[in-house]
Amino acid sequence: MHDHPIVVFMALLILGYGLFSKKAENSIITAPMIFVVIGLLVSFFDLELLSEGPKADFVKPLMEFTLLLVLFIDGSTIDLKSLRKDRALPFRLLTFGLPLTMIAGAVIAIPMFPEVRPLILIMMAFILAPTDAALGQAVVTGEQVPRRIRQTINVESGLNDGIGLPPILVCIALLSGSAGEGFDGQYWLTFVAKQFIYGPVIGGIVGWGCGKLVELAFKKGMMANVYQMLASVSIAVLSFWCAEFLGGNGFIAAYVAGMLLGAQNEHLRERMKEFGEAGSQIMILFIFLLVGMILVPISYQFWDWRSFVYAILSLTVIRMIPVAISLFRSGLDMKTIWFIGWFGPRGIASVLYMLMAIIALGIEGYEKIISIITLTVILSIFLHGVSAVPLSGIFKRKY
DSSP, X not given: OTTOHHHHHHHHHHHHHHTTHHHHTTSSOOHHHHHHXXXXXXXXXXXXXXXXXXXXXXXXXXXXXXXXXXXXXXXXXXXXXXXXXXOHHHHHIXXXXXXXXXXXXXXXXXXXXXXXXXXXXXXXXXXXXXXXXXXXXXXXXXXXXXXXXXXXXXXXXXXXXXXXXXXXXXXXXXHHTTTOXXXXXXXXXXXXXXXXXXXXXXXHHHHHHHHHHHHHHHHTTOSOHHHHHHHHHHHHHHHHHHHHHTTXXXXXXXXXXXXXXXXXXXXXXXXXXXXXXHHHXXXXXXXXXXXXXXXXXXXXGGOOHHHHHHHHHHHTHHHXXXXXXXXXXXXXOHHHHHHHHHOOOOOHHHHHHHHHHHHHXXXXXXXXXXXXXXXXHHHHHHHHHHHHHHHHHHHHHHO
């Protein structure tokens, strides 16, 4: 352990923040804020660990494990029965709001940054489209916001990570040249089949089958509580590995495995979900620490007035207008619609997808979009964290 001081440092941070975490739940201070700031302070020290930046050996496995776990947990927390009953608002946000946000992000970015290739800017817009409801924790956990609105924001955040992934993978494939020269129809048919058909099918089979096995063992009293909890991580990893081994996309497989998890017993699912969420939370906080330690130091030199303008637009106009369009005539008043539009924070999904792109494509030539994505996430962490409690008060007054 003495060879990996960052692990010990992370343990101390989690314990230290955890001691006061209950007090922080309904305050303007959030865990991502603390970890990003501490990471930034650490970056001022000349540590060998930070010399390689995002290309360091430990970043790829950390990114992959965090992303597959986050996607699996996002998928598993979606209650499909409840979603069928009250699907109108999430359906509008995901089928109209998300694509419009992606398009708006690209349309605004291309003329703003003419020195950057359009495809790179399109990928940036796609990476910045998924939301992270946890950055506005008071919104999704507090009682002030009506349950339907909280559920809508939560479901949108849980599903748009997985829905936004395929177009990002296509952009990475095109930019890396791994998808073949030009637009060979047969090659692309094979590529799409392997990535976007094998992955969901394999993930669905693994998630459903392994979930059923766990549930059967649970009902027969054969499985200890601790292993019921550990099963969530095991199923996520197995779905990822099986899909990758057979040529599919492991991240999509992990997401679908969570959605189609065969275990239906409420107590069992809750036990699996709680452990998976705790595990993913540790990894997520580690990633936010790295945002301050690694990504900010390589990004700030590329920030200019256009970067700040685009980051603000990404959090406001690019997000809020598509949400307003998608929720038009939904029965919600304009205050509620703008509230949902504002609480589309950019967080862990955007960071992980950016790291995926960096690992596949490198940093050279992508410095501008890395800096913009990092800036947008940093602004979102603080702006959404600070505004969550006071803005939730509009519902208290209303109801």
